[in-house]
């Protein structure tokens with residue numbers, strides 16, 4: 001499939017929450033970057049005069065005016081009557097849209113009448129118009145509902161409460177505990193979006209996919225922060241991320257969907273690497289973070305939800321901690337296909353929805369490590385017969401050991417917890433060495449598969465520097481930071497070093513080939529990873 005230039009019909013709203021830089025400059029930047037509308041969160045900006053000046057000077061009606069009440073998560077701290085008076089005063093300057101809570105609308109006839117003076121309601125305001133010649137600005141009324149605690153058990157019932165209102169746009173926002181809650185926002189949009197313009201937003205990291213995919217299901221609005229640190233709701237991506245990272249406007253509104261399942265996934269670099277690859281290859285797809293709570297049951301719930309809702313368009317997943325083994329177990333229970341590396345290490349880092357609708361599992365970590373090592377070995381690129389020590393016996397170690405053995409390397413495993421190393425060695429068929437003796441004896445290659453040296457404890461190393469001998473090849477699977485202490489000390493001692501970033505890009509490239517059936521644009525993936533670190 002090739003990317004089309006078709007633009008999603010969903011309006012992309014940039015939320016402005018601070019008075020500096022000057023509002024005009026912020027608005028210009030957001031519109032120039034690709035926002036369709038700009039929300040002025042007057043309760044956060046806390047400079048009513050600046051907002052008034054902006055609206056008075058503006059000839060465009062591309063604003064959403066919001067003075068959010070404290071009870072619905074806003075920062076308004078003066079009286080309710082002052083809030084309504086402010087909405088009315090600023091509303092007369094014709095922002096375009098006015099966002100008011102459903103609860104506020106329902107509360108009193110007096111409030112409804114005041115809002116009707118500045119909104120297209122067809123209700124009390126229309127009667128006022130009929131009574132006199134005063135031309136009132138007719139902003140569109142957004143009525144909104146927020147649940148900052150959880151995903152409502154019955155969102156349909158909440159939506160039904162909007163039925164008697166004159167809302168031009170209905171907006172529901174709820175807190176998503178994980179990706180499943182986020183996807184329920186899309187489910188509601190799909191089911192009820194045809195009734196009236198509807199925006200359903202899932203807050204928290206679990207809602208990113210729903211925000212990015214709103215266009216696929218006819219969401220009327222989706223929101224982005226003007227800049228990182230100025231979000232109007234938790235988990236809100238920035239405008240730059242929605243447009244750049246998640247390819248808004250560059251892909252069709254109906255892309256294939258891929259993502260990374262893990263807990264946490266906030267810091268995963270996979271969305272950067274895969275979306276860059278999709279862009280470079282011109283594939284109409286998007287890749288999103290999917291936080292799924294750490295329990296096996298949560299993984300099962302998520303994946304079964306995806307299976308039961310094919311309309312989501314989800315075609316493949318990267319699987320990261322702590323779900324690699326959960327994915328393997330789920331596929332085993334379902335009789336799904338497992339590639340030899342995945343079956344061997346009993347861990348799946350890649351799930352693929354096949355053309356017949358069934359899911360299959362691979363593990364590309366080992367191939368990623370081997371490909372990175374083969375590059376460092378130069379022309380012959382052969383691992384057969386080389387003496388390799390693997391530090392660690394967790395999930396990464398299992399995949400790396402299996403791939404090395406497959407290439408004919410002589411592998412010895414060492415781990416802080418000896419029993420774990422022994423189990424791994426028994427299952428995969430290699431030697432073990434006591435942790436105290438790691439790095440001793442003649443070795444050609446050392447691969448660190450422990451998490452030692454990873455941020456924030458980047459001053460640590462899994463191996464005393466004096467055990468590093470010139471000429472050895474040292475691969476550190478840790479890739480945050482890019483240059484670990486182990487790699488720095490290895491380079492100082494004349495070793496050939498291979499960064500975990502290279503393994504990361506290679507394993508992602510193997511996923512890309514698996515999903516899209518074409519070569520992976522390695523240079524673009526590498527560059528995206530470098531920029532993201």
Ligand code: NAP
Pocket residue numbers: 321365368391392393394395396397415416417420449450451452454462477478479500501503504505507
């Ligand atoms: P895991 O299953 O949790 O295993 C962690 C390993 O680290 C275990 O062997 C553990 O030893 C060891 N360890 C942890 N703290 C230690 C300490 N203070 N001293 C000695 N050993 C310690 O994790 P994993 O999935 O294998 O991941 C391990 C590393 O690989 C992570 O840093 C991850 O980022 C990296 N990784 C990189 C890539 C890539 O593409 N570059 C891909 C996958 C993983 P015990 O058994 O004694 O606890």
